[in-house]
Amino acid sequence: xxxxxxxxxxRKTKAILRKTLTKLLMEKDLKDISVLELTDAADINRGTFxxxxxxxxxxxxxxxxxxxxxxxxxxxxxxxxxxxxxxxxMLDLFKYISANADxxxxxxxxxxSNFLTDVIEISRPKTKQEWHKLFSTGKEEYYEYYYDFFTxxxxxxxxxxxxxxxxxxxxxxxxxxxxxxxxxxxxxx
Amino acid sequence: xxxxxxxxxxRKTKAILRKTLTKLLMEKDLKDISVLELTDAADINRGTFxxxxxxxxxxxxxxxxxxxxxxxxxxxxxxxxxxxxxxxxMLDLFKYISANADxxxxxxxxxxSNFLTDVIEISRPKTKQEWHKLFSTGKEEYYEYYYDFFTxxxxxxxxxxxxxxxxxxxxxxxxxxxxxxxxxxxxxx
DNA sequence: ACCAGAAATCAACTGCATGTCTATTATCTG
DNA sequence: CAGATAATAGACATGCAGTTGATTTCTGGT
Numbered sequence: 001x002x003x004x005x006x007x008x009x010x011r012k013t014k015a016i017l018r019k020t021l022t023k024l025l026m027e028k029d030l031k032d033i034s035v036l037e038l039t040d041a042a043d044i045n046r047g048t049f050x051x052x053x054x055x056x057x058x059x060x061x062x063x064x065x066x067x068x069x070x071x072x073x074x075x076x077x078x079x080x081x082x083x084x085x086x087x088x089x090m091l092d093l094f095k096y097i098s099a100n101a102d103x104x105x106x107x108x109x110x111x112x113s114n115f116l117t118d119v120i121e122i123s124r125p126k127t128k129q130e131w132h133k134l135f136s137t138g139k140e141e142y143y144e145y146y147y148d149f150f151t152x153x154x155x156x157x158x159x160x161x162x163x164x165x166x167x168x169x170x171x172x173x174x175x176x177x178x179x180x181x182x183x184x185x186x187x188x189x
Numbered sequence: 190x191x192x193x194x195x196x197x198x199x200r201k202t203k204a205i206l207r208k209t210l211t212k213l214l215m216e217k218d219l220k221d222i223s224v225l226e227l228t229d230a231a232d233i234n235r236g237t238f239x240x241x242x243x244x245x246x247x248x249x250x251x252x253x254x255x256x257x258x259x260x261x262x263x264x265x266x267x268x269x270x271x272x273x274x275x276x277x278x279m280l281d282l283f284k285y286i287s288a289n290a291d292x293x294x295x296x297x298x299x300x301x302s303n304f305l306t307d308v309i310e311i312s313r314p315k316t317k318q319e320w321h322k323l324f325s326t327g328k329e330e331y332y333e334y335y336y337d338f339f340t341x342x343x344x345x346x347x348x349x350x351x352x353x354x355x356x357x358x359x360x361x362x363x364x365x366x367x368x369x370x371x372x373x374x375x376x377x378x
Numbered sequence: 379a380c381c382a383g384a385a386a387t388c389a390a391c392t393g394c395a396t397g398t399c400t401a402t403t404a405t406c407t408g
Numbered sequence: 409c410a411g412a413t414a415a416t417a418g419a420c421a422t423g424c425a426g427t428t429g430a431t432t433t434c435t436g437g438t
Binding site: 031057111112113142144145146148149150151152153154155156157159160161164176179180183184186187 | 220302331343349353
């Protein structure tokens with residue numbers, strides 16, 4: 001029987017390490033966390049850590065990667081529709097973020113994180129395509145700039161919302177972003 | 190005589206270390222550069238490094254700090270005028286950036302950098318004030334979000350421009366940013 | 379319930395960068 | 409030139425990183 005599911009012990013160990021790292025990341029930056037500190041806090045043998053990860057950055061990247069995949073799955077779900085509704089996608093994303101707040105606090109606060117830039121680069125081609133449909137008369141040579149401007153702006157928005165303790169609802173945030181996108185895109189015309 | 194200017198030897202050593210670090214940062218990330226590697230490349234005794242800096246992050250932060258001060262000086266120059274011209278400030282900043290390209294490549298690529306967020310937080314109060322003057326009817330509770338969106342967007346723009354090898358002129362970039370600010374701000378109304 | 383395989387633990391070891399210190403040499407400032 | 413100060417060379421203790429081998433514990437399949 002091809003049981004591709006990993007051993008329960010492995011799942012447990014990895015889960016504990018991931019959880020412990022996100023907890024530690026609330027207090028200090030990744031660069032200041034040693035493997036020993038992590039495994040002590042997780043009550044896991046230090047050697048066991050190296051059974052699964054190259055170093056502490058490797059572990060962090062795997063956490064990022066997992067979150068990224070969840071994120072992309074949400075987006076993909078909508079991409080299959082004929083006319084993806086922007087606000088609906090954003091709403092789902094905001095819901096996912098608030099449901100996984102602990103991970104996102106860690107990811108958004110960790111300087112070494114690649115999560116945000118990864119999201120940006122992955123969604124770039126599709127988004128450019130969408131924008132192109134909407135504004136076929138635009139200056140194409142500036143598309144990249146508008147895209148970078150907009151996406152980083154969104155990230156900042158989310159981060160800011162997050163750090164304030166998410167006072168606005170997911171719906172409000174999704175609306176706000178849609179509004180900003182429209183006014184930003186209108187510059188392309 | 191209270192000569193507060195540091196010894197020539199100190200100035201030389203610090204300059205070499207700063208220069209060498211920015212050079213190394215073009216190849217690899219800060220976290221992967223050891224003191225030994227730096228001092229070897231700089232042909233400086235390792236002990237000498239510790240005479241001036243706590244660790245390699247300390248050195249990097251001092252480089253950031255210096256650049257930040259230059260940056261703020263440019264902005265301050267305009268803030269004293271009655272009606273600061275946005276495009277003119279941006280133009281000067283773009284010129285400063287392109288003149289100090291080597292440092293900015295290092296700063297923009299270094300994940301541990303605080304430079305950008307520092308610039309943002311320092312200019313936040315003034316900018317909010319300016320925007321308030323322009324759009325007194327806006328929804329004040331959303332100002333923070335608009336500000337974060339806009340400033341991070343600008344940063345992304347600059348980074349993108351930079352990474353492409355600065356194909357557009359400083360003038361074009363300053364114009365582009367002004368345009369984006371206007372369409373972004375118009376959402377506040 | 380049992381067994382074979384795999385994972386976790388423990389202890390030990392090497393290697394490397396860090397940070398500190400001292401004695402010595404080189405350089406600067408007035 | 410002379411006193412002060414910075415830079416160097418070399419050595420040292422320390423701590424974490426990674427790896428290894430022997431041992432114990434747990435797990436999934438039969």
